[in-house]
Amino acid sequence: xxxxxxxxxxxxxxxxxxxxxxxxxxxxxxxxxxxxxxxxxxxxxxxxxxxxxxxxxxxxxxxxxxxxxxxxxxxxxxxxxxxxxxxxxxxxxxxxxxxxxxxxxxxxxxxxxxxxxxxxxxxxxxxxxxxxxxxxxxxxxxxxxxxxxxxxxxxxxxxxxxxxxxxxxxxxxxxxxxxxxxxxxxxxxxxxxxxxxxxxxxxxxxxxxxxxxxxxxxxxxxxxxxxxxxxxxxxxxxxxxxxxxxxxxxxxxxxxxxxxxxxxxxxxxxxxxxxxxxxxxxxxxxxxxxxxxxxxxxxxxxxxxxxxxxxxxxxxxxxxxxxxxxxxxxxxxxxxxxxxxxxxxxxxxxxxxxxxxxxxxxxxxxxxxxxx
Numbered sequence: 001x002x003x004x005x006x007x008x009x010x011x012x013x014x015x016x017x018x019x020x021x022x023x024x025x026x027x028x029x030x031x032x033x034x035x036x037x038x039x040x041x042x043x044x045x046x047x048x049x050x051x052x053x054x055x056x057x058x059x060x061x062x063x064x065x066x067x068x069x070x071x072x073x074x075x076x077x078x079x080x081x082x083x084x085x086x087x088x089x090x091x092x093x094x095x096x097x098x099x100x101x102x103x104x105x106x107x108x109x110x111x112x113x114x115x116x117x118x119x120x121x122x123x124x125x126x127x128x129x130x131x132x133x134x135x136x137x138x139x140x141x142x143x144x145x146x147x148x149x150x151x152x153x154x155x156x157x158x159x160x161x162x163x164x165x166x167x168x169x170x171x172x173x174x175x176x177x178x179x180x181x182x183x184x185x186x187x188x189x190x191x192x193x194x195x196x197x198x199x200x201x202x203x204x205x206x207x208x209x210x211x212x213x214x215x216x217x218x219x220x221x222x223x224x225x226x227x228x229x230x231x232x233x234x235x236x237x238x239x240x241x242x243x244x245x246x247x248x249x250x251x252x253x254x255x256x257x258x259x260x261x262x263x264x265x266x267x268x269x270x271x272x273x274x275x276x277x278x279x280x281x282x283x284x285x286x287x288x289x290x291x292x293x294x295x296x297x298x299x300x301x302x303x304x305x306x307x308x309x310x311x312x313x314x315x316x317x318x319x320x321x322x323x324x325x326x327x328x329x330x331x332x333x334x335x336x337x338x339x340x341x342x343x344x345x346x347x348x349x350x351x352x353x354x355x356x357x358x359x360x361x362x363x364x365x366x367x368x369x370x371x372x
Contacts, residue, residue, distance in 0.1 A: 015053025036069030067133030188263030201225030
């Protein structure tokens with residue numbers, strides 16, 4: 001296939017305005033690039049934040065940074081994915097939207113690719129090459145890391161935790177791992193929270209507590225391994241003090257070793273830090289978009305020897321590891337069932353609104369049309 005393709009894409013022109021559908025010509029891929037037909041585009045909780053203007057984008061962009069696509073054309077020189085596995089037209093790949101420069105201090109020394117100031121994340125809408133996922137056809141450039149997936153695994157299993165699983169894999173690396181036999185509290189049961197629960201279960205945590213106000217999400221969390229579900233909207237667990245007492249009674253004298261913030265709500269910080277036992281660790285992942293502040297006592301942190309760790313997004317390698325985790329465990333966790341809402345490309349606006357309203361566990365856009 002060497003002809004020019006026509007493709008529709010969902011474009012955010014400016015914050016707090018309706019999304020638009022733009023059409024463009026997609027030329028054959030240049031050397032080192034590939035063109036893919038996007039099959040699944042996950043709606044991340046970050047997308048509504050972008051729509052609402054919580055982060056400046058600097059011009060119209062094509063939305064979507066979670067995606068699975070089928071290769072329709074390989075540019076010259078492309079014979080393998082970024083894990084050196086052979087690829088061909090028809091293969092399905094999972095890709096990283098971050099395009100690091102691979103030549104700066106953060107890329108080559110710290111390997112903190114999200115800190116790369118020379119790289120790009122958002123895909124400008126006014127060009128033919130779009131690497132975002134809210135589009136019918138995407139072009140992956142040489143520094144868009146992509147990995148072939150096993151097509152025997154349901155595609156919904158890969159997209160279910162979207163960028164949440166790579167993000168949580170990096171966060172657990174920053175933490176130094178989850179100790180076997182520990183007690184973990186996960187704040188929030190969206191995709192990031194479910195990823196944290198799954199990794200805690202795989203690591204052998206003894207108690208996994210989840211605090212969530214959405215009953216459907218909380219039920220989903222139980223399927224991923226939560227042993228102590230807490231519905232924060234129930235009258236007997238409505239206050240932080242009530243929840244703290246309940247958790248203390250449920251997990252015993254050793255207390256909580258690890259709290260993972262996955263709610264995106266700054267107010268969760270106050271509760272989380274007060275749940276920790278001495279020498280406990282607080283892993284902050286969800287509070288990425290926003291600017292709220294909460295009070296914290298440095299004396300409490302020092303006197304209780306607490307550790308607070310923040311982690312931002314993921315590196316290409318975590319995308320590869322996420323694929324392996326899904327392929328090894330999709331039969332043991334209800335990943336496919338996480339995809340609760342499906343949308344056509346033209347319904348992207350409603351998808352973002354539903355995610356923002358907390359109506360879904362996982363929303364997925366089907367640029368080629370919803371599977372029948």
